[in-house]
Amino acid sequence: MRAVVFEDFGKPLRIRDVPEPVPAHDGAFIRVEATGLCRSDWHGWMGHVPDIALPHVPGHELSGVVESVGAGVANWRPGDRITVPFICACGRCGACVRGAQQVCERQEQPGFTHWGSFAEYVAVRHADVNLVALPDSMPFATAASLGCRFATAFRAVVGQGRVRPGEWVAVHGCGGVGLSAVMIAVACGARVVAVDVSPGALELAGRLGATVCVDASAPTVSGGVAEAVREATGGGAHLSLDALGAQATCANSVASLRRQGRHVQVGLVPAGVRLPMDRVVALELEILGSHGMPAHAYPEMMALVASGVLRPELLVTTELGLDDVPAALAALGSASGTGVTGVTGPTGVTVIRPHDRVNSA
Template sequence: MRAVIFDEFGALPEVRDVPDPAPPPGGAVIRVEATGLCRSDWHGWQGHDSDIRPPHVPGHEFAGVVTAVGADVRGWRPGDRVTAPFVCACGRCPACLAGDQQVCERQTQPGFTHWGSFAEYVALHDADVNLVRLPDDLGYPAAAALGCRFATAFRAVVQQGRVAAGEWVAVHGCGGVGLSAVMIAVACGARVVAVDIASGALDLARSLGATVCLDGGALTGPGAVAAAVRDVTGGGAHLSLDALGSHATCAASIESLRRRGRHIQVGLLPAVQGRPALPMDVVIAYELELRGSHGMAAHAYPELLRLVTAGVLRPADLVTRTIGLDDVPDALASMDRPTTGGMCLIRPR
């Protein structure tokens, strides 16, 4: 098969022919019809993830068709249309048995613990635990976003964030996961403040229903972004998300909150970049709640899929660019720079 592969961290990937994957005993092989290019892939390529061992094929959010299954698989067969969470759970550890597969103690992740979906085919483990059946009328471009960014945002806003109608929600960073959070929060009846430094990203957030859009690049000085959010919300957001993952956006998200507000950390903060200095004095004084959010378990997808098939949520609207495998190396290398927002989708064939 053709795949995007890098031989060392930070070296520009190449598109090469590599061996087709075989299904693990309890796993499956998926023909990739669409896969997303995500900032997490950039972090992995840079060497910020300790699980990756080059040579390596990135890619972790995808949709496609089952082509082969392992001997122990019971619920799936070739021809099934599927996606999967980027956290593939074992189904047997204490976290999985409690229903918390997104924090599985023995998790695998395509594109990190093993070769991923920037290829014509991808293998994954424990298919009966991790595969998600796609509705017949859901296209692959929309479904690809459900493996990571859209599902991650859904759980962050709805389950971890416990958003309520009428609340103010601040979203710091309007890339794929941030715009997904904007769409989801608006659909839940919340008022959204979208923050980014790219005008194109803010235009998209506005089109998705954000009540206020703030240009973070124009707000200079310590605490300026947080002060602006508190001002436009009349005292601070009830719920705030760092959807980018930087020391600045993490701190700004926390400081944007009103008393007893809730901060959800979605964007990655790799240890290699150092530990962020958090305003714990504000956390204590305001009795703030700080939570992480790490994907979404496969068993939790039905609620999301019902909203997507009903047209309440429209992940396909967030796809602003579609490229082929040959375009991926340069696109991956550019992900440390501001973008116009939305999702970049890869069609491997």
């Protein structure tokens, strides 16, 4: 099969012919129709993610069609349209038994623990636990954005964040996860303050329904981002999310909260991040983490997408062909695009074939 491969961290990525993956007894062999291009893929390529064995095929946000299944798979058949959470669970450990597959003790992640979806095919183990059915009406490009960024934002806002109608929600960082969080919070009846340094990202956040947009780089934010959020919300956000993962965004998110507010950390932060713990104690703030969403929790989100209440397709601002991935992935180290970049799979989203290129849209 054709795939994007790197043989050393940070070295050139190439399109190569490599052996097809072999599905496990309880696994599925999937034809990739679309896959997302995420900054996490760049971190893996740069060697920032432990335990990646070389050579490696990245890619972890995917949708496609089941080609074949192992003898131990009960619920899936060839031809089924599917997507997959970026955290694939074992289904048997203590966390999985509790329904918390997103923190599975033996979790696997396509594109990190094994070869991923920047390829014509990908293999997923424990198919009965990890595959999610797609309605025929959902385009593969839309579905590919669900497995990581959109599902992660949904659980962060609705599950961990416990958002309520009328509350103020601050979203720090309006990349793929952040913009998804803006859309989801607005759909839940919340008022949103979007924070970013990119005018394009803030413009899109406004179009998605953000009530207030704060340019974190603007000189007019003289009192700081947190003060700007507190002023805009009349005392602070009820719920605030760090969707980027940095010292500044994490600390600003906590400092943006009103009394007894809730901070949800979504973006991975570097070691040694400092938080205003005096404020956490004095205002009785909640500090929560959020790590993906298990396959069994998808139906609620999928129903809202099917009904049109949530429209993740609006976040897909660019489509690329597989041949364009090496350059696009490398570029993530120097610039961050607006919205979600969708990489059309080998058979394409709109009748795209393996050798075709898709121009940016």
